Amino acid sequence: MNPRVINVKPEQNFKLLITFNNGEKKSFDVKPYLGIGIFKELEDISLFNSVKPFLGSIQWANGVDLCPDTLYLEGETC
Helix, strand or coil, X not given: CCCCEEEEEEEHXXXXXXXXXXCCEEEEECHHHCCCHHHHHHHCHHXXXXXXXXXXXXXXXXXXXXXXXXXXXXXXXX
């Protein structure tokens, strides 16, 4: 099992700065997901900025979430 999210901060250009429970910080680019299904709603910057840690992963105010393993494995180390 990969580390889990303990903090997330929305940044410019649809990126997230994510802190994991092992102390690592990674930048995750959400742009590739924005054209896919419900993720399209995240193009609204106020909704995008609503992201919060949720049960070891992240979740936006509209209920959209991403797998914590995806965030960890595809995120770029800061």
